[in-house]
Amino acid sequence: MDDKKANIDLVFRNGLKDFEVLPPPEVWNNIRPVVRKTQRPLIILRTAAAVAVLLSLTFLAYRMSRQITGNTGNDLVTLNENSEPGITATPPERITPLQNILTPSDASGSTKETTINTYFPDLSDQVTAPALSDTGTVMNTVSPTVAGSVSISERNASSIGLLQLLEKPGKEVTIEITTPLFSPEIVPEKKTERWTVAALVSPTYYTNFYSGSDEISSQLHSDEQPLFSYSGGVAFSYKINKRVSVQSGLYYSSFGQELSGITSFGGFQQYDYTKSDRNFEVLTTSGLVYTNNADVFLIDSRSDNRLTTRYTKDFFDPTKANLQFIDNSLRQNFSYLELPVIVRYKLIDRTLDFNLVGGLSSNLLVNNSVYADIDGGKYQVGKTEGLNMLTFSSSLGMGMEYNISGNLSLNLEPTFRYYLNPVSQSQGLRFHPYSFGIFSGISYRF
Amino acid sequence: MPEIRNIINGCLKGNRRDQELLYRRHAPRLYAVCLQYSGNDEEARDILQEGFIKIFENLIHYKYEGSFEGWMRKIIVNTALEKYRSRHSLYRVDDIEQIPEPDADPDNEDYSGLDAADLLGIIRELPPKYRMVFNLFAIEGYSHKEIGQMINISEGTSKSNLARARIILQRRVGSYTGIKRKVLNG
Numbered sequence: 001m002d003d004k005k006a007n008i009d010l011v012f013r014n015g016l017k018d019f020e021v022l023p024p025p026e027v028w029n030n031i032r033p034v035v036r037k038t039q040r041p042l043i044i045l046r047t048a049a050a051v052a053v054l055l056s057l058t059f060l061a062y063r064m065s066r067q068i069t070g071n072t073g074n075d076l077v078t079l080n081e082n083s084e085p086g087i088t089a090t091p092p093e094r095i096t097p098l099q100n101i102l103t104p105s106d107a108s109g110s111t112k113e114t115t116i117n118t119y120f121p122d123l124s125d126q127v128t129a130p131a132l133s134d135t136g137t138v139m140n141t142v143s144p145t146v147a148g149s150v151s152i153s154e155r156n157a158s159s160i161g162l163l164q165l166l167e168k169p170g171k172e173v174t175i176e177i178t179t180p181l182f183s184p185e186i187v188p189e190k191k192t193e194r195w196t197v198a199a200l201v202s203p204t205y206y207t208n209f210y211s212g213s214d215e216i217s218s219q220l221h222s223d224e225q226p227l228f229s230y231s232g233g234v235a236f237s238y239k240i241n242k243r244v245s246v247q248s249g250l251y252y253s254s255f256g257q258e259l260s261g262i263t264s265f266g267g268f269q270q271y272d273y274t275k276s277d278r279n280f281e282v283l284t285t286s287g288l289v290y291t292n293n294a295d296v297f298l299i300d301s302r303s304d305n306r307l308t309t310r311y312t313k314d315f316f317d318p319t320k321a322n323l324q325f326i327d328n329s330l331r332q333n334f335s336y337l338e339l340p341v342i343v344r345y346k347l348i349d350r351t352l353d354f355n356l357v358g359g360l361s362s363n364l365l366v367n368n369s370v371y372a373d374i375d376g377g378k379y380q381v382g383k384t385e386g387l388n389m390l391t392f393s394s395s396l397g398m399g400m401e402y403n404i405s406g407n408l409s410l411n412l413e414p415t416f417r418y419y420l421n422p423v424s425q426s427q428g429l430r431f432h433p434y435s436f437g438i439f440s441g442i443s444y445r446f
Numbered sequence: 447m448p449e450i451r452n453i454i455n456g457c458l459k460g461n462r463r464d465q466e467l468l469y470r471r472h473a474p475r476l477y478a479v480c481l482q483y484s485g486n487d488e489e490a491r492d493i494l495q496e497g498f499i500k501i502f503e504n505l506i507h508y509k510y511e512g513s514f515e516g517w518m519r520k521i522i523v524n525t526a527l528e529k530y531r532s533r534h535s536l537y538r539v540d541d542i543e544q545i546p547e548p549d550a551d552p553d554n555e556d557y558s559g560l561d562a563a564d565l566l567g568i569i570r571e572l573p574p575k576y577r578m579v580f581n582l583f584a585i586e587g588y589s590h591k592e593i594g595q596m597i598n599i600s601e602g603t604s605k606s607n608l609a610r611a612r613i614i615l616q617r618r619v620g621s622y623t624g625i626k627r628k629v630l631n632g
Contacts, residue, residue: 008616009584012565016585019562020474021481027491028469031498278598281532288532308533 193445194239198249198411201232204437206255208285216305220285223302227331229255231437237344247342247359254367255435256333259284261302264330264372264381265323268297271316281308284384286332287424289370291382296372297323298330298381326379327372334387334423335367344399355399357413363391384424392420397439407446413439450514457505469498472515476522481566483526483581485574497525523586527596530578559623568618575599576611583608 206229208221233251240246262282272279272294280298282289283306291298297318300307342359368387371378397415404410419433453471456464473494480490480497500521508517560568569577578597582588583604588596590604599607 008612008619011560011619012569012580012615013585015560015562015565016478016482016569018475019478019566021478021566023473023477023494024491027473027477027495027498028466030495031469031502283532 193407196237196239196245196443196445198235198237198441198443199233200235200251200411200413200439200441202230202413202415202437202439204229204231204253204255204417204435206257206433206435208433216283217285219303219305220283223260223306224285225258225260227256227258227333229253229435229437231338231439232441233338235340235342235443237342242349243346245344245346247344247357248340251338251340251361252335253338253363254333254335256331257284257286259289259306259330259332261300261328262307262330263299263301263328264326264379265297265299265318266295266326266374266379267323268318268321269295271321278382279309279311280382282306282330283308284332286334286384287387288385289330289332289382290385293380293382296326296379296381301328326374329372330381331371331373332384333367333369333371334365334384336363336391337366338363338393340395342395351403353399353401353403353409355401357395357397357399357415359395361393361395361417363393365389365391386424388421388423391423393417394420401443407444409443409445411439411441411443415439451510454505454508454514457502465502468501472518473498475515476518478562478566479519479522480526482569482585483523483530483578485570485577489529493522493526493529496529497522500525523582527578530574531597533574560619564622565619568615568622571618572611572614576607576614579604579607580611580615 205226207226231251231253233249235247235249235251237245237247259282268279278290278292279294280291280296282298282300297311297316298307298309299318338361340359340361342357342361345356346353347356348354365387368383370381370383372381373379395415395417397413399411399413402410402412415437417435417437423433453464453468457468476497477490477494480493481487484490484493497518501518504521508514569580572580575597579593582593582596583590590601590608593599593604594601
């Protein structure tokens with residue numbers, strides 16, 4: 001008996017081994033444009049990914065270098081004032097000391113001489129700005145080419161800040177520069193606010209268009225409506241120059257669609273004779289929905305093409321079995337964590353700024369569910385099969401920024417987003433998702 | 447004739463001539479596979495079309511390990527499987543037919559008179575689930591356990607589907623051989 005079985009297998013295996021049939025010419029004609037189209041997104045995706053990685057690395061490297069520079073700057077000068085007439089700061093390592101002399105003298109005629117060693121670090125981009133504080137700390141930033149000593153004589157004051165001295169009437173302050181190459185300007189330190197942190201949230205309209213012309217795709221599209229979607233998160237941006245800044249952050253977005261005409265019933269488990277929970281499959285533009293809840297029973301009241309099941313209407317009638325009606329439609333929901341890399345270009349720099357915003361985002365799928373609404377709650381039905389875990393999207397928007405105080409701004413950014421690769425891996429269905437949202441939030445510069 | 451490696455490299459660079467060359471060279475063999483897995487010509491054309499799109503999209507992942515034709519065939523079979531899963535994985539109740547036992551003992555049947563086109567015609571007359579299980583087991587060499595996972599059925603169901611497929615095939619091959627013999631002998 002086994003030989004007989006093997007025999008029939010061999011007949012077909014050997015008989016069909018090298019069999020060839022010439023395919024109809026229209027097959028290649030249909031493949032050709034698709035192949036041509038698919039080459040470009042592949043290149044774009046790779047380029048986009050490379051640009052995103054490079055930008056991220058540059059961003060991180062710059063951030064780290066800034067931190068290192070900041071730490072060095074804190075060690076510029078420490079002034080130790082004591083009862084001794086001379087006050088000498090200890091030079092930190094790796095810093096070349098030059099000497100400035102400050103000589104304050106009080107009204108009683110007793111002159112207190114304060115000697116301050118000012119240290120010029122080997123940093124080519126630093127500029128001097130000496131400032132004497134109440135506590136006697138001098139903050140100097142000096143060009144390495146400057147060498148000289150500064151002598152300050154003060155009457156009627158012994159230990160107050162230099163800037164205060166300048167403002168008070170009746171006090172005389174003389175500054176003698178012994179060997180100046182040029183006079184270091186005494187200016188208050190002006191800090192450039194390059195970093196911005198923002199919290200943004202947006203309701204979004206998510207939908208797709210399809211490039212095919214087949215009847216099934218058209219029908220699927222007409223029976224699906226977008227659900228309320230939203231997106232939000234935290235963004236950090238770094239100002240490269242007056243107009244351009246680079247932004248990244250972490251966003252969470254949730255979107256979905258409603259599948260009309262798929263009626264769901266509960267209480268089917270007692271009639272389910274199969275071991276598998278996957279009793280129903282529904283074809284959608286975002287992939288194949290399958291049930292993982294053995295208790296659910298589905299009927300497609302609009303089409304014969306979307307729903308596949310062994311429990312057809314002829315085989316099982318949910319109303320006769322008195323199953324509990326749940327809803328007339330199913331809802332697909334997808335959630336993503338998004339890591340964008342965005343470039344902002346300031347078009348108008350006023351109290352109300354206008355920015356052109358564009359960039360790329362990598363989106364990681366974190367939730368995939370299909371449910372029906374039941375009394376305001378969710379009745380879990382199943383999942384969507386074949387979704388891409390990682391998608392890439394491009395975005396373009398117009399950002400408006402209203403300065404409400406020195407560092408705080410209100411933001412409003414209408415943004416259009418187009419997904420570079422489809423949400424689903426399903427072949428044959430050529431749907432192109434896109435979304436539109438108006439992000440609003442608050443940002444803080446520092 | 448250009449080496450397959452050169453053609454693949456050309457395809458990867460988006461060279462249309464190489465893409466067409468690859469298609470012309472391998473499509474006839476792969477179309478026969480598509481026909482073997484489908485019940486009608488339209489479905490076979492769809493499988494070939496989608497399969498070749500995947501082949502072009504995934505060429506970059508081909509590492510020149512094993513035969514290139516085998517690699518392409520696997521993609522075509524997987525495409526046929528996807529198609530089957532989307533349409534037939536939860537087969538309709540009316541698909542389940544009672545298969546009668548073969549009326550003739552096929553042990554002594556002589557199948558030598560059947561050519562590949564005859565065999566293809568016979569295999570395509572099988573119900574979808576039997577055809578899929580028979581193809582995956584007898585032609586591709588998958589185990590029942592693997593087939594069960596592929597098309598979401600139990601190992602036992604796969605075995606019983608194969609048994610039924612074989613019975614149908616034996617019966618049809620037998621009757622086909624008899625008819626052909628009669629025609630040839632006048």
